[in-house]
Amino acid sequence: MSENIKAAPQVHHFKKPKSGNQDHSVHQVTVYQVLCVAALIIVALLFTFPLYWIITGSFKGPQAVNARVPVWFPTEPTLLNYEKLFEKPAFMWMFNTVFVCAMAMLFTCVAASMGGYALAKKRFTGRALIFSIFVCAMALPKQVILIPLLKEMAFLNLHNTLWAVILPTVGWPFGVFLMKQFSENIPTELLEAARIDGAGEVRTFTQIVFPMIKPGIGALAIFTFINTWNDYFLQLIMLNSTEVLTISLGIAKLQSEMSTDYGLIMAGAALGSIPIIVIFLMFQKFFTRGITMGAVKG
């Protein structure tokens, strides 16, 4: 209910232009607008409910979990579920997940920022063709290539290792596309001036290009991290043995092995989602920019 009170002031801002210039035309707040905001708040509460249910559920004992009348809030919170969870190799699942995400993020950022810069600023032969192949590949369903990818990883002796998840993630063309969008903004004159001053290609890239596309790299980094964390299908296909499971696979395993111990499963879900939500909230600005920049040309 406090949500209601907090949201109340927004009604006054309703028609205020973002530019902030004092606008004298006072718009009336119509009943329709009030209803819209009310409906929005209700829908927003429903959207947060699953997360609320995960978190509260993870602190409920077996009785509260299985109660016929749902326990809306755990009045007797218990850490039992988490104790059970960490009897499983949950630490290792977390470590694997973070390792996969961090590596995928690192490699994607390096490869994509170089590739995106070349596509935006280097006038090499075949540039247009390469770019259109990248764009077309983005529209294809990536799950379709999982069958041959599995065989390829087996051939490379990487199946059932974390690299089988990392490498295909780096290959996905979205990063190059995004970094091309960001690199377009580098003034060409600046690059030419650097060349006339005798800076080599590598120096131009590290000292002029890199600082200018840093916000883009930030967006791509956070985007890759979150998407890799949640890329369940790829992980499911590539990783089977216990020592390489990620947290998503761990939760799925819990669910298939003890499908009615919802308290334990919720503890797993909380462990799998809270860290990534915190990261998302911390870097939300970068993330939003990444999504919008990636869509400019579609």
Add this chain to the structure above:
Amino acid sequence: MKGAFLMTKAAKGGTALSRANQRRENIAGYLFMLPSLLFFVGFVIFPMGLCLFNSFFNYTMTDFSFVGLANYKELIADPIFRTALVNTIVIVLVSVPVTCVFSLWVASVIYKMHDRYTSLFRCIFYLPVVTGSVAVTVVWKWMFSPYTGILNYVFRSLGLISKNINWLGSPDYALGCIILILLTTSVGQPIVLYVSALSNVDHSLVEAAEVDGATNLQVFWKIKWPQIMPTTLYILVITTINSFQCFALIQLLTSGGPNNSTQTIMYYIYYNAFKLSRYGYGSAMGVILAAIIAVFSAMQFKLAKSDNG
């Protein structure tokens, strides 16, 4: 010829490139492209080609022999594939329009608010995406549970149902439940995109129209809608692709059941390739799915273009 080629290049780029400089650009360009090209060709293009290639083979654990179009012929005759195709199209046809309309509505309500509230709501609607498909799925499974699920309790208390329903276990409701969960995880990105598109709509045009006495609805259709058209198109395409690929929900909630009522192409590919080890058959389905998505995307581009013109 060479001269003319360089001239057009020069006209495009603004400055002329001598042959030596062009070579330099080529070398530098490809060296910068090298890491991303390596990964892209190695882990996207090559497997895609292989997928097409494998689809002409009877490819299982023990066999690898050329069968021509036999996999495709079998597909056309396969009743489960047909069910999967119909279900997939139902999912797409329901979730794409609903996602677009809902996210446009949310975006148009929140984009005019104070920045703080805009980003608060944007975050809330993005939460299910960040939470991750597995965590979202397991909590919904609990909420849908016939015995301890909160949904049955709430609906019963409201008098909407008289006895507990086994939502995911019933062919009548299962697909609807899947679509509902899919919707909650697919509106996040469109809302972000619409908010940014709506804030970029030329404000002076809107004001001019308002001065001329245009109603809100007219302002929306005549001024805002054409300007956010490219965003709408992009959203249509990504939502279509995502809905076609809906997998984790199915695998964790229903495994395609009951009685194939939630069978989708994506899940059927997984089932054939990774449960039955029928790689060739699965690849053929993958090729068909890719073709269908390409056709859908092309259609949307066409429609949107003619709408605009």
